[in-house]
Amino acid sequence: MRKELFDFLNTDLQFVKGVGPVLASRFDDVLGGRRVLDFMLHVPSYVRARGVTECVADGVAGETLTIPLLVKSHRRGGFFRGRRAPTQVVCADKTGATVVLQFFNTRFLDYWLEKLPIGAWRMVSGKLEKSARATINHPDFIEEMQNAGKIPQTQAIYPSGEGLTQKTFAAVRDQIFAALPDKMMGETDSDTREFFDALAHVHYPADDADLAPNSKYIVKLAYWELLAHQTAIAISRRNRHDPRNRRTVRPQKYNLLEKFYATLPFDLTGAQKRTIDDIFADMSADVPMMRLVQGDVGSGKTIVALAAAVRMAEFGAQTAMLAPTDALAMQHYAKLKPMCDKIGIVCDILTGRDKGASRREKLISLRSGRTRLVIGTHALFSDDVEYRDLGLVIVDEQHRFGVTQREALRAKGENPDMLALSATPIPRTLSMTIYGDMDVSIINEKPAGRLPIITTKLPTSRIADLVTRLKSQIAAGAKVFWVCPLVDDSDDNGAAAATARYEYLREFFPTAGLVHGQMDKKQRDATMARFADNDSDMSILVATTVIEVGIDVPRATIIVIENAEQFGLAALHQLRGRVGR
Structure with a gap:
C-alpha cells in the first residue's frame, strides 16, 4: 500500500470537509474510531426506496414516499398541561388532500418553519403514517421545487447514533469516496484495489440485494475482515510464545489465599473453583496468561478476579x-x-475524579508497590501512573475496551498476565474465532439463592397495560428500570426517546427519575444514587444505556427495554443483568 493512501485512511474524520471535532467525536461513538478507514468499514444496513407520487391517497402506510405539498398553516407545539404536543405543519397535495408534517424535537422548530413557509410548495420525502389523516413525522428531505432533484430515489441507511443524521453520513461518504481515486493513483496491488472497489459498491448500493449477506461484495469484505482478524490473532499468539517475551516465574512470598477463602461469606460454585484453578495454572507458567472468563451477570466473576x-x-x-x-x-x-482489608492487602481506586494531593498520594503508593490492587478507569494507564511491579491486568466488561486501550495498560508492566471478564454468552466455536489468542473459562453456574430471570416481550401498543402492571408491582415494593435507545426524538430513528418516555411516565409515577449520557455527571450520579437508596420514593428510573454497567439495586426486579432490536447482544445481557441481583 502506498504511503499517500495509508495516510489518507488514517486521517482523523474532523479534517473531512463539513465534519469538525464535534461530529468526529459523535462518529467515534458509533464507529468505534474516528479515522477515514473506520468510516469506510461502517457499511449501510439497508436501502430505502423513495416512491414519487402527487397524490397521498396512492401512498401506502409505513412506506417512504416523495410528494409535492402546499404549506397551509403552522401549529407550534410544546408542553401543555404536562403533555408534550408536536409542532404540526398542515399541508395539501395537488388533489387538496391534507398531509400533516410533525416535528417532536422543539430545538430546531424555527429552522423547520423557515423551510416550510405558508403558501409555498415544497417537495417532501419521508415515511407515511395513516391514522385519522396522512402524517409524515420528521421528514427526511424538504426541498424547494426547483431543487427536487436533490432528493435521491434510493438512500443507503447507516446504523447511526445521537447527533448523526443520514444526510451527514451521505455527505461524509461522498467526500471520502470522491477523494479516494486520487489516493489510489499508482497503486499496483490488485488485492488493495479490489478491496476498495468492494467498499465503494457497498456504500453505494442499488437495492437491498447489494447488502445481502451472500451478495458478491459483502462476501468479499467478510473474507478480508476474517483474514485480517485471524492474521492479527496469529501475530498475537506468536508474540506470546516468543522466547523474548517469556517471563521469570515469580516465587511465592506470602500466604494470603487462606485468608481470602476465610473472608468469603458463601461457598464458591464448582464453576468458580474450576476457573480459579485455570487461572492459577496460567500464572505459574513462564508464558503470560491471556484468559477470558465468561459468565452471566451475577455468576461471580468479580470474586474470581x-x-x-x-x-x-x-x-x-x-x-x-x-x-x-x-x-x-x-x-x-x-x-x-x-x-x-481483612486479607491484609492494600486496595485503592484511581479515576479521572482524583485530583491534587489525593491523586499524588495514590500515585506514590502505586510507584512504591504498597498498593497491591488498584481499581479504576482509563486513568490507570495515564502517562504519570507508574507501577513498581504490575503482574496482572484485569479488564472488566472487556467488550467496552479496544485492543489499544488494553495494551496501553499492559505496557505499564513487563509481560503481565491478562484476565478479561465478559458477561456476553459466546459459543465455543465463535470464541475460538474471535478470541483465538486467549484461553476461555466459562462460569456456567449461579450462586445459591439466585432466582432465574424471566424474559418476555410485548408490542408497544400494550404499553398502557404494562404501566398498569407496574403500578401493582411497585406498590408491592419493587423498583423498575425503563430503558430507551435514544435521549431525544430523532429525525432518522423512530425508536423511543428517554426524555419523551420520562414525561409520559411521570403522569403515572410522579417521582420517576431520568438519567442519560448528556446530563451533568454529578446530577446523573445523584439520581442513580437516589434510585438505589432503599428509603427513596423513586420507584422507576428511565434511562439510556448509561445504566448498562455500574449500578446495583437489589430491589430492582423489573427492567423494561423499549425497542430492544436497537441494542446489541452484549448490551442486552448487561441490561438484563441489572435485575435479580
Missing part, C-alpha cells in the same frame, strides 16, 4: 483492574476494599 489478584499479591506483585465507568469502578471498590 479477586482470587487472581490475591494470588498475585502472594508473589509480591501488583494488580490493576480496569472498569469502563467511574460508577462501576466505585462499585467494585466498595465491594472489594473491605475484603482486601
Whole structure:
C-alpha cells in the first residue's frame, strides 16, 4: 500500500470537509474510531426506496414516499398541561388532500418553519403514517421545487447514533469516496484495489440485494475482515510464545489465599473453583496468561478476579483492574476494599475524579508497590501512573475496551498476565474465532439463592397495560428500570426517546427519575444514587444505556427495554443483568 493512501485512511474524520471535532467525536461513538478507514468499514444496513407520487391517497402506510405539498398553516407545539404536543405543519397535495408534517424535537422548530413557509410548495420525502389523516413525522428531505432533484430515489441507511443524521453520513461518504481515486493513483496491488472497489459498491448500493449477506461484495469484505482478524490473532499468539517475551516465574512470598477463602461469606460454585484453578495454572507458567472468563451477570466473576489478584499479591506483585465507568469502578471498590482489608492487602481506586494531593498520594503508593490492587478507569494507564511491579491486568466488561486501550495498560508492566471478564454468552466455536489468542473459562453456574430471570416481550401498543402492571408491582415494593435507545426524538430513528418516555411516565409515577449520557455527571450520579437508596420514593428510573454497567439495586426486579432490536447482544445481557441481583 502506498504511503499517500495509508495516510489518507488514517486521517482523523474532523479534517473531512463539513465534519469538525464535534461530529468526529459523535462518529467515534458509533464507529468505534474516528479515522477515514473506520468510516469506510461502517457499511449501510439497508436501502430505502423513495416512491414519487402527487397524490397521498396512492401512498401506502409505513412506506417512504416523495410528494409535492402546499404549506397551509403552522401549529407550534410544546408542553401543555404536562403533555408534550408536536409542532404540526398542515399541508395539501395537488388533489387538496391534507398531509400533516410533525416535528417532536422543539430545538430546531424555527429552522423547520423557515423551510416550510405558508403558501409555498415544497417537495417532501419521508415515511407515511395513516391514522385519522396522512402524517409524515420528521421528514427526511424538504426541498424547494426547483431543487427536487436533490432528493435521491434510493438512500443507503447507516446504523447511526445521537447527533448523526443520514444526510451527514451521505455527505461524509461522498467526500471520502470522491477523494479516494486520487489516493489510489499508482497503486499496483490488485488485492488493495479490489478491496476498495468492494467498499465503494457497498456504500453505494442499488437495492437491498447489494447488502445481502451472500451478495458478491459483502462476501468479499467478510473474507478480508476474517483474514485480517485471524492474521492479527496469529501475530498475537506468536508474540506470546516468543522466547523474548517469556517471563521469570515469580516465587511465592506470602500466604494470603487462606485468608481470602476465610473472608468469603458463601461457598464458591464448582464453576468458580474450576476457573480459579485455570487461572492459577496460567500464572505459574513462564508464558503470560491471556484468559477470558465468561459468565452471566451475577455468576461471580468479580470474586474470581479477586482470587487472581490475591494470588498475585502472594508473589509480591501488583494488580490493576480496569472498569469502563467511574460508577462501576466505585462499585467494585466498595465491594472489594473491605475484603482486601481483612486479607491484609492494600486496595485503592484511581479515576479521572482524583485530583491534587489525593491523586499524588495514590500515585506514590502505586510507584512504591504498597498498593497491591488498584481499581479504576482509563486513568490507570495515564502517562504519570507508574507501577513498581504490575503482574496482572484485569479488564472488566472487556467488550467496552479496544485492543489499544488494553495494551496501553499492559505496557505499564513487563509481560503481565491478562484476565478479561465478559458477561456476553459466546459459543465455543465463535470464541475460538474471535478470541483465538486467549484461553476461555466459562462460569456456567449461579450462586445459591439466585432466582432465574424471566424474559418476555410485548408490542408497544400494550404499553398502557404494562404501566398498569407496574403500578401493582411497585406498590408491592419493587423498583423498575425503563430503558430507551435514544435521549431525544430523532429525525432518522423512530425508536423511543428517554426524555419523551420520562414525561409520559411521570403522569403515572410522579417521582420517576431520568438519567442519560448528556446530563451533568454529578446530577446523573445523584439520581442513580437516589434510585438505589432503599428509603427513596423513586420507584422507576428511565434511562439510556448509561445504566448498562455500574449500578446495583437489589430491589430492582423489573427492567423494561423499549425497542430492544436497537441494542446489541452484549448490551442486552448487561441490561438484563441489572435485575435479580
